[in-house]
Amino acid sequence: MYFSTALSFVVALGGLATAVPTPAGLGAPGGAPGGAPGSPAPYSIPTDDGFPTPSPDQLLVIQQIADGTLSNAPPPAKLNESSFPVFQLIAFNENFEVAFFSSLLHNITTGVKGFDDFPNKKKKMELVDILQTVLAQEKLHAINAIKTLTNFKAFAPAPCKYQFPTTTTYEAIALAERFTDLVISTLQDAAQTVARNGDVGPVRGITSSMGQEGQQEGFYRIVLSKKPSEKPFLTTNVAAFLFSNLQQYIVPGSCPFDLKEIKLPIFPALQVLSGKGGVDVPAKDQKLSFRADLSKSAAADAYVGKAEGLYVTYFSGQLLPISVPIENVKWNGRVASFDAAFPFIKNEMVGLSIASLTTKNSFAAPGEVVGATLAAPGLIQVDDRVKSWDGF
Structure with a gap:
């Protein structure tokens, strides 16, 4: 059957076609290793693979799981200082996504209540396989942005501690669909900003990652019983709105830097x-x-x-x-x-x-x-x- 993998998840996750997700920002955070869903314990990204600064051997493993590598092209000769916030926001967002998918995989693989609703082990491992690849790909997105910033001696944001409003696998996939949609919208702004600044070199990489996020989004939408292609021209966004939206997932005061280092406004929700x-x-x-x-x-x-x-x-x-x-x-x-x-x-x-x-x-x-x-x-x-x- 065509789409058999995605359809199996519709069944496996408890009737996704009729279930209603918890909206982002509502409910207690889940996903803290060692704690039950709803635990207020903050989540920190595991560092066993060296992320966000892996050794060459650790990077090789991440790339193997991600089904691809970082570009081996030389960095652009210059980067306008006004383009720095673009890559700082990308790194800030990708750190969040790495935390989210790390947490989700932990909950699924350890059988945390709410994340264990699978009809059999095969269906569970299908989703784990997909999410492990997604996680590794998000790590490479983050590493790429961080390398761009450090190459020009610009500030590169390190991971914070995070909190997530999901207590079931379904809610987590619904939230992933939502924030991935927002990221795709914002990467349009990123590409236009660097091009306007005369930094055409990074445009190809930004649009490449935008397409990758779109492939993720199509999968999440299929799992949620939605048409995989949302619109003929996807909704656009601006960087400050993504930066503002991400604040709800950050444990206040947990970032090892002043948020003002990223020169973008943070609006009230x-x-x-x-x-x-x-x-x-x-x-x-x-x-x-x-x-x-x-x-x-x-x-x-x-x-x-x-x-x-x-x-x-x-x-x-x-x-x-x-x-x-x-x-x-x-x-x-x-x-x-x-x-x-x-x-x-x-x-x-x-x-x-x-x-x-x-x-x-x-x-x-x-x-x-x-x-x-x-x-x-x-x-x-x-x-x-x-x-x-x-x-x-």
Whole structure:
């Protein structure tokens, strides 16, 4: 049967076609070795293979598991300093992904409750085999970004300690699908940024890893009973929104460096309250509900307590940013709850849309949104599960 491996996971993980994932940021962190799911213990990346600075022999093993090697091409002759944050964010994100997949593999292979729902050992090992390769590939992505930075004597972020909101294999795959989608969106911004800076050398490598992440994403979507290809042109994003989103997985104060070393803003979270935290939103025009805690945002001072002059701005596909005024605004101190239209039909907003709370409603390019943002990102995934899913 075609797609037999993916379909077996749909069955193995307990009826994925109808199950509902825990939205990112909700629930207790799981995945800490030695602790039960839900344990608040922070997770640190194992260093038995030398990651993130393996020896040549250790690197050889990682590459064998990853089914490929780092490029042997010489580094670019120069790298504009304004391109450093691109590779710092890539390294920061890849360190998170290495931690996530390391934790998930630990939970599956040790039979932690919630991560042991497989009909037989063969199906369990199929998924373990796939995830081991993914983990090694993410390690190479991180090492590549770190090598780029160290080659130009730029700051390279080391791993932090992490916390994950998943307590089952299904929830973990759903979260992987979500953050991988966001990473693909952001790598578009990375490629454009370095090209604009005149650093065309790294563009090929960035787009190569973008395609690899897309292959991962297609697998996760099949496992979740979604069409593997989400949109004809995937949703774009900006670096600051990914950096902000990753903060929810970092144990506060655990990074062995000051986050300000990465010259990107960190925005207050924009919570999506509709559709189970933005997951499986119905495919229709509707009002979505949001919440933003602006307690630590000096930029919000002029807007607190008011209902005018604020907008939700969406990224969807390769469309120019879509802005709509917020409605039904309620303030509790500096915490705003509000609704906003989700213009699904006109814009074919299938798959991932990325929302921000902005002080403007007209943008000529995605990059312009950052300077007008008060809170972001809000991740919205429209339910596009297939109605029946049979092999052929």
